[in-house]
Amino acid sequence: MKIFKVIVVIWLIIWGWFFLRQFRIDEHLFPTYKKLFSSGNEERRRLVFGENFYDFMKFSKHSIPSGSAYEIVGLEADSVDLVRLVYFMYPCLRSSEPEYILVYEQPGFDDKELGFHSLFDGKSFILKRKN
Numbered sequence: 590m591k592i593f594k595v596i597v598v599i600w601l602i603i604w605g606w607f608f609l610r611q612f613r614i615d616e617h618l619f620p621t622y623k624k625l626f627s628s629g630n631e632e633r634r635r636l637v638f639g640e641n642f643y644d645f646m647k648f649s650k651h652s653i654p655s656g657s658a659y660e661i662v663g664l665e666a667d668s669v670d671l672v673r674l675v676y677f678m679y680p681c682l683r684s685s686e687p688e689y690i691l692v693y694e695q696p697g698f699d700d701k702e703l704g705f706h707s708l709f710d711g712k713s714f715i716l717k718r719k720n
Contacts (some may be wrong), residue, residue, distance in 0.1 A: 638673060642693070645713050646677045649691050652707045652715055658684035663693035663713070681719040 696712040704715035
């Protein structure tokens with residue numbers, strides 16, 4: 590039993606050293622953690638997802654009707670950001686035959702079958718299928 594206590598104490602010391610070491614290596618990390626722990630859910634999501642990407646997700650969700658089919662251009666196929674967007678956009682569903690195309694940071698993207706729907710910034714926008 591005594592050996593177990595010694596191992597746990599040594600483990601806690603090593604864990605604490607590694608935990609505190611990261612703040613000495615990166616001086617900007619402590620203010621980021623402090624901001625993360627002291628902010629609300631909305632601000633936490635902006636910090637974790639990236640401010641521009643989170644704002645684009647919110648813009649997209651509010652710009653297309655609930656339950657619409659969409660596809661995203663500008664994110665890698667298996668990226669975490671794509672999974673976050675798909676989860677965030679529910680009840681709108683990602684589809685191979687979309688009504689809307691969400692274009693993220695692809696300013697030159699153009700498709701003749703699509704018309705302009707709404708603009709987020711100069712590089713990100715939403716296109717709608719022409720009917």
